[in-house]
Amino acid sequence: MGRFLSFRLLGAAVVLLAKSFVIFALIGLMPGDPIDLMINANPETTPEQMAHLRAIYGVDQSIWLRYVHWLTDALGGDFGFSRIQHRPVLDIVIPALGNTLILTGVAFVISTVLAITLGTLAALRRGSWVDRTINLFAFAGISVPSFWLGLLFIYVFAVKLGWLPAGGMPRPEQGWRGMAAHLALPVATLVIVEVGGLTRYARSAMIEVLGQDFIRTARAKGLTNQRMLLRHALRNALIPVLTLIALQLGGLFSGAALTEAMFAWRGMGRLILEAILGNDYNLALVCLLFVTATILLANILADIAYTWLDPRISLGGRRK
Amino acid sequence: MTAPLLHAADLKVTLGPPGAGVAVIAGLDFSLEAGRTLGVVGESGCGKSMTALAIMGLLPRPHAVGGALRFNGTDVLTLPAEGHRRLRGAQMAMIFQEPMTALNPVVTVGRQIAEMLEVHRATPPDQAARQAVALLERVGIADAGRRATAFPHQLSGGMRQRVMIAMAIACKPALLIADEPTTALDVSVQAQILDLLLELQRDEGMAMVFISHNLGVVSEMADDILVMYSGRAVEYGPAQAVLRAPRHPYTAGLIATLPDIGRRQAVLPVIPGNVVNPRRRPAGCAFAGRCAQAGADCAAAVPMLTPVAAGHAAACLRVRPAA
Numbered sequence: 001m002g003r004f005l006s007f008r009l010l011g012a013a014v015v016l017l018a019k020s021f022v023i024f025a026l027i028g029l030m031p032g033d034p035i036d037l038m039i040n041a042n043p044e045t046t047p048e049q050m051a052h053l054r055a056i057y058g059v060d061q062s063i064w065l066r067y068v069h070w071l072t073d074a075l076g077g078d079f080g081f082s083r084i085q086h087r088p089v090l091d092i093v094i095p096a097l098g099n100t101l102i103l104t105g106v107a108f109v110i111s112t113v114l115a116i117t118l119g120t121l122a123a124l125r126r127g128s129w130v131d132r133t134i135n136l137f138a139f140a141g142i143s144v145p146s147f148w149l150g151l152l153f154i155y156v157f158a159v160k161l162g163w164l165p166a167g168g169m170p171r172p173e174q175g176w177r178g179m180a181a182h183l184a185l186p187v188a189t190l191v192i193v194e195v196g197g198l199t200r201y202a203r204s205a206m207i208e209v210l211g212q213d214f215i216r217t218a219r220a221k222g223l224t225n226q227r228m229l230l231r232h233a234l235r236n237a238l239i240p241v242l243t244l245i246a247l248q249l250g251g252l253f254s255g256a257a258l259t260e261a262m263f264a265w266r267g268m269g270r271l272i273l274e275a276i277l278g279n280d281y282n283l284a285l286v287c288l289l290f291v292t293a294t295i296l297l298a299n300i301l302a303d304i305a306y307t308w309l310d311p312r313i314s315l316g317g318r319r320k
Numbered sequence: 321m322t323a324p325l326l327h328a329a330d331l332k333v334t335l336g337p338p339g340a341g342v343a344v345i346a347g348l349d350f351s352l353e354a355g356r357t358l359g360v361v362g363e364s365g366c367g368k369s370m371t372a373l374a375i376m377g378l379l380p381r382p383h384a385v386g387g388a389l390r391f392n393g394t395d396v397l398t399l400p401a402e403g404h405r406r407l408r409g410a411q412m413a414m415i416f417q418e419p420m421t422a423l424n425p426v427v428t429v430g431r432q433i434a435e436m437l438e439v440h441r442a443t444p445p446d447q448a449a450r451q452a453v454a455l456l457e458r459v460g461i462a463d464a465g466r467r468a469t470a471f472p473h474q475l476s477g478g479m480r481q482r483v484m485i486a487m488a489i490a491c492k493p494a495l496l497i498a499d500e501p502t503t504a505l506d507v508s509v510q511a512q513i514l515d516l517l518l519e520l521q522r523d524e525g526m527a528m529v530f531i532s533h534n535l536g537v538v539s540e541m542a543d544d545i546l547v548m549y550s551g552r553a554v555e556y557g558p559a560q561a562v563l564r565a566p567r568h569p570y571t572a573g574l575i576a577t578l579p580d581i582g583r584r585q586a587v588l589p590v591i592p593g594n595v596v597n598p599r600r601r602p603a604g605c606a607f608a609g610r611c612a613q614a615g616a617d618c619a620a621a622v623p624m625l626t627p628v629a630a631g632h633a634a635a636c637l638r639v640r641p642a643a
Binding site: 212216217218220224227236312 | 376378405406407408409410413414416418421422423424425426427435436439440471473484487
């Protein structure tokens with residue numbers, strides 16, 4: 001276990017380093033630099049001033065040199081300033097990450113629990129009206145675009161009925177009620193869009209497990225249906241479902257750009273979008289690296305969860 | 321005479337939706353006294369396993385059943401699902417052909433055995449765990465305390481089948497159904513498992529339904545033998561009588577196909593042809609198409625099971641009834 005973890009963490013560090021260079025280079029290769037944007041804002045800048053600015057910001061140097069400078073500072077804990085917000089990058093990223101985690105975390109927990117419950121129900125009543133109804137809603141959820149659903153929710157629940165806020169962040173003095181009211185619509189949008197695929201996956205995993213010999217054994221043992229399902233079927237069905245859950249875990253941190261933009265939620269998705277559009281490469285770079293790091297971490301966690309669910313899998317390739 | 325532990329009267333099983341079903345068992349009679357062994361023999365698809373599943377109440381859905389199947393006087397065919405569940409594991413238990421896949425891969429074998437006692441006897445978990453270790457010792461697993469914490473993939477095929485047996489006998493059932501319990505095992509392990517079953521049966525006084533396609537194995541285990549062909553009994557009687565003096569051509573064929581050790585044969589004897597598809601079962605004797613003695617009369621009607629000697633009956637027009 002210790003060997004596995006140190007090996008995987010080392011691998012993650014290598015990936016992160018490589019990715020930091022790729023992102024740095026890609027941003028550097030984008031047409032236009034921050035100085036061009038400044039000039040747009042003030043057309044009377046002279047060529048001498050432009051050269052001076054480029055020298056101050058260091059954009060006249062080669063991309064290699066700039067990367068080495070950035071990396072040295074980053075390893076020392078200095079991730080630089082955001083060009084558009086004029087604040088240290090970490091001061092912007094950390095609150096956004098917190099906001100995103102609240103939104104996507106709540107949606108993730110609801111959609112996972114809902115999908116496993118619905119998938120199991122559909123598998124148990126395969127071919128019945130219950131199964132067909134669940135399938136219908138699953139496909140509807142997969143097919144509906146999130147921007148359309150979000151706008152529909154805003155129109156119905158915020159504009160027409162006036163039950164819920166159309167978007168934005170809750171103020172601290174509003175407490176958990178304010179948080180719940182502001183979360184309701186974006187969470188509902190995310191859940192409906194995500195739950196369909198996972199339900200379909202959970203259903204087929206469950207159907208496969210229910211056809212296995214050891215389920216017949218469990219029934220031959222005279223176990224109650226509930227015990228057979230919870231102790232024998234569910235845990236086996238979760239093994240393949242975990243793969244899909246692990247993929248979604250990564251998305252938790254990158255945020256849901258469209259949904260966050262629609263509901264004016266100050267999360268990572270929106271921040272990344274703004275940073276890239278504003279050529280704020282310090283901010284964009286750190287945001288994307290954060291996302292990469294959390295996806296790598298989620299994958300390591302998923303691998304550990306596999307061994308917990310399935311004793312046939314052992315970490316490090318050695319049998320106990 | 322006391323009522324038998326298990327008694328089937330004109331048992332019929334049809335699998336599939338109404339109107340489009342396949343009659344996999346087309347009228348079967350047998351009975352089994354407490355503590356005795358009934359060997360059920362026949363080729364794949366003859367209805368042996370479906371008979372076992374009918375007793376256990378585990379027939380695949382949808383299905384329809386007919387006739388009567390009495391266990392301890394209760395007709396299990398009409399028993400509500402919950403009542404049948406309480407019998408399963410507690411009074412009737414079953415072991416399967418594939419010990420590789422019949423155990424849950426993500427639960428320790430000790431837990432899988434202990435679960436029987438927790439469900440049927442309401443034994444507290446810590447006590448059930450200790451009894452599970454004792455049961456593993458009972459079925460001849462060395463170092464049972466450590467093996468109880470093992471997962472199925474960490475055990476050999478023979479050990480897994482021993483675990484299945486330990487699980488089946490946990491609640492001391494009156495009836496044990498063994499469906500091809502040694503078919504998937506190495507020959508040397510097969511004999512050990514058969515010996516274990518015989519020993520347990522003697523000690524616990526269980527009745528056993530022993531299902532196999534291998535007449536040689538059945539001959540070592542059974543008191544009575546039921547030979548099935550295409551969903552019906554073709555011969556039924558005491559094991560010695562059936563093996564020494566088979567009266568149905570199919571039984572005789574099965575015995576002839578057993579290879580003798582030490583005698584090299586250029587061609588191993590076979591019964592020509594294949595088992596009939598139950599969807600296209602003929603109006604007459606189902607075996608007639610493969611039978612050397614068949615005549616035009618065989619196609620007319622299904623032969624009745626006719627007594628040929630004391631307790632011995634065969635369903636063939638060519639056998640003369642007992643005087």
